[in-house]
Amino acid sequence: MFNLKGKSVLVTGANRGIGLGFIEALLANGASTIYAAGRDKNALEEVVALNPEIIKAIKLDVLDDSDIQSLTQKIESLDVLINNAGIANGCFNTAPNAVEIAKLEMDTHYFGPLKIIHQCLPLLKQSKQAFIINIASIAALSNFPSLGPYSATKAALMSLTQGLRIELAGDNIKAVCVYPGPTDTRLAPGEQMPKATRQSVAINTFEGINQGQLDIYPDDFAKAMFTLLEEHPNKLAQTFKEFHI
Secondary structure (H helix, E strand, O other), X not given: OOOOXXXXXXXXXXXXXXXXXXXXXXXXXXXXXXXXXXXXXXXXXXXHOOOOOOEEXXXXXXXXXXXXXXXXXXXXXXXXXXXXXXXXXXXXXXXXXXXXXXXXXHHHHHHHHHHHHHHHHHHHHOOOOEEEEEEOOHHHOXXXXXXXXXHHHHHHHHHHHHXXXXXXXXXXXXXXXXXXXXXXXXXXXXXXXXXXXXXXXHHHHHHHHHOOOOEEOXXXXXXXXXXXXXXXXXXXXXXXXXXXX
C-alpha cells in the first residue's frame, strides 16, 4: 500500500495546473513535507499559503543546471519525486520552427527530469518506499501532429521511465508514468472537448499506484486512447490526426 502520510515529496511545476493538483492531494493525504518547486519563487506564495508549515517553496527552473545542482542543499529527505514541469507549444513537425521548439521541449520534458532524478537519487535511495512519478501525456503513445515536438518529448519521458523501472528495482524505487489526456490547465485552454480537472489527475494517479499500477491513465480520454492502442494500434495515429490542440 502506498501511504503518503509522513512522506517528503518534491513537485516540479507546482504553482498551477496539474502540479497544484498534486500539492492539494498531498496535503489531503498527510504528506509531512512538500517541496513546491517552480521557476518563479514568488509565484509559489499562494501555494505555500495553503499550509506554510508543510509546504516549502523552492526555486527550480528545470532548464537551469545551477538550480538543479542546488536541490539537495534545500531538501533534507525525499520519498517521492514528481516530475511535472512542462510546456506545450502548438507546432507541427514540419513547421519552420519545429527544431527550435523540439529542443526547448526536450530540455524541459526529458533532460530536465533526467538531471533532477540524478541529483535526487541519493536521497531517494535512503527512503524505505520511494517513487519517481513522471507526468507524461497520452500524446506519448502516438504523435499529435499539431503537437508534434511535444509528443516526441513526452515519448522520451515515457521511455526514460521504463528504463528506470529496471535500473532502480534493486533500490526499492518504483518509477511511475502518468498519461493525462486534455486537462483543464493553461496548457490546453482552447480545446473544445471534455477535460479532466487537475485534482482528478492527482487523485487518480495515487489511486492507481495503490492498485499497483506503474502506467496510469488518469482520465476517460486517456483510458479510451490506450484501449484503442491495444485493440487497433494503427488507428490511434489516425485518431490523433483529427485533434488540433
